[in-house]
Amino acid sequence: MLTCDVAVVGIGGVGSAAVAHLAKAGASVIGLDRFSPPHTHGSSHGQTRVIRMAYFEHPDYVPLLRQAYRNWHDLEQTTGKQLYFPTGVLQIGPESGEVIAGTLRSAQEHQLAIECYAYEDIPREFPGVVSPEGCVGILEKDAGYLLVADCIQAYLDQATQHGATIKTNCPVQSWSRVGDTFELQTDSEVIQAKQLIVCGGAWAKQLVADLNVPMTILRKHLYWYENDASAYTREASFPVFLIETTQGIYYGFPQFDSQGVKLARHDGGEPIAAAEQLSSSEDAADRQAVENFTARHLPLLSKKLVHREACMYTVTPDHHFLVGTHPEHPGLHFAAGLSGHGFKFASALGEILSDLAITGQTTSPIGFLSIRRFS
Numbered sequence: 001m002l003t004c005d006v007a008v009v010g011i012g013g014v015g016s017a018a019v020a021h022l023a024k025a026g027a028s029v030i031g032l033d034r035f036s037p038p039h040t041h042g043s044s045h046g047q048t049r050v051i052r053m054a055y056f057e058h059p060d061y062v063p064l065l066r067q068a069y070r071n072w073h074d075l076e077q078t079t080g081k082q083l084y085f086p087t088g089v090l091q092i093g094p095e096s097g098e099v100i101a102g103t104l105r106s107a108q109e110h111q112l113a114i115e116c117y118a119y120e121d122i123p124r125e126f127p128g129v130v131s132p133e134g135c136v137g138i139l140e141k142d143a144g145y146l147l148v149a150d151c152i153q154a155y156l157d158q159a160t161q162h163g164a165t166i167k168t169n170c171p172v173q174s175w176s177r178v179g180d181t182f183e184l185q186t187d188s189e190v191i192q193a194k195q196l197i198v199c200g201g202a203w204a205k206q207l208v209a210d211l212n213v214p215m216t217i218l219r220k221h222l223y224w225y226e227n228d229a230s231a232y233t234r235e236a237s238f239p240v241f242l243i244e245t246t247q248g249i250y251y252g253f254p255q256f257d258s259q260g261v262k263l264a265r266h267d268g269g270e271p272i273a274a275a276e277q278l279s280s281s282e283d284a285a286d287r288q289a290v291e292n293f294t295a296r297h298l299p300l301l302s303k304k305l306v307h308r309e310a311c312m313y314t315v316t317p318d319h320h321f322l323v324g325t326h327p328e329h330p331g332l333h334f335a336a337g338l339s340g341h342g343f344k345f346a347s348a349l350g351e352i353l354s355d356l357a358i359t360g361q362t363t364s365p366i367g368f369l370s371i372r373r374f375s
């Protein structure tokens with residue numbers, strides 16, 4: 001039987017960061033994944049992820065974002081690879097809407113630098129953008145995107161360099177608590193660990209079903225369109241953008257390579273019963289909604305679709321994460337239900353889970369993400 005201090009089940013976005021932080025701290029760690037991360041079967045693929053600090057979802061995330069920015073920066077320093085691209089993030093919406101009101105609240109509570117634009121200023125400041133009628137804009141300059149696969153690979157490389165054992169294409173079939181330890185059953189062996197970290201993404205429903213918090217898996221789509229305009233490029237300093245319209249919230253990235261401009265719809269999504277049911281087939285209604293959005297608000301963009309991918313959100317009832325220690329198993333720590341906005345936090349969540357496993361506590365303010373809010 002293989003033994004270790006900490007086993008990490010799922011080494012995608014969060015788990016890759018957890019194994020690296022654990023290994024750097026000197027723990028003997030085994031990271032296991034049913035696929036070979038970075039891969040395209042879960043929630044951490046599709047080239048890029050938005051990162052921003054003035055967080056419209058809730059101001060309580062801001063301290064965790066400071067930790068996340070710091071840790072991504074450290075990872076860049078130690079690997080010598082650029083992972084974060086500070087293009088700025090432009091958010092547009094009604095003044096009293098979820099996005100603008102929430103962003104202003106976070107910026108004010110945490111004294112974050114933002115620039116505000118009236119409806120009339122938007123086309124002048126951001127050529128090629130047609131704002132929804134009467135909406136306003138906020139630009140956060142220290143925000144942008146992360147290269148999602150490179151981040152995971154960088155953390156896995158760092159974990160290996162610090163002595164972690166990585167087992168890929170190795171699904172954990174079950175885990176059980178045996179006294180003060182955990183036993184994990186894979187297809188070929190049993191692994192015994194003093195502490196267990198579960199970061200199963202869309203498989204959390206199976207892996208930590210006994211948390212008893214309903215999580216909905218949504219199939220989501222990403223689209224890349226050809227860009228023959230000089231607008232919408234990173235070269236032309238076009239930012240990442242997120243626009244709240246009466247037909248939903250859409251976001252996208254400036255073009256930086258031959259694949260074009262990536263776009264997606266943030267709200268909506270098709271519920272699926274289990275992660276295994278993720279299919280890459282097209283959702284015609286979703287694509288039409290995205291193309292209606294671009295025709296209205298990014299009119300210079302070509303209508304030629306060059307690439308498409310499907311991915312999964314794992315959504316909790318209040319769209320906030322579940323992070324902490326299992327109420328019935330003190331040695332089991334988890335990050336689950338990241339609700340379609342978790343990747344930017346992976347570098348912080350990995351460190352938090354590592355601290356919980358090694359010391360039983362964390363100084364990071366994660367109380368608002370506790371599952372106790374559902375009991």
Ligand SMILES: Cc1cc2nc3c(=O)[nH]c(=O)nc-3n(C[C@H](O)[C@H](O)[C@H](O)COP(=O)(O)OP(=O)(O)OC[C@H]3O[C@@H](n4cnc5c(N)ncnc54)[C@H](O)[C@@H]3O)c2cc1C
Pocket residue numbers: 009010011012013014015032033034035037042043044045046048049050051170171172173199200201202203207220221222264311312313335336338339340341342343344345
């Ligand atoms: C289309 C889309 C756009 C998004 N955009 C953003 C964004 O702009 N910004 C942002 O911050 N977030 C964004 N998100 C959300 C973010 O990507 C996710 O919250 C985050 O990547 C989830 O990380 P994870 O580690 O929980 O899951 P994953 O990265 O999917 O990792 C889970 C891992 O667990 C493994 N696993 C599962 N079961 C087992 C088992 N039994 N045994 C072994 N291994 C197992 C899986 O193979 C997988 O590798 C987006 C998500 C999607 C789908």
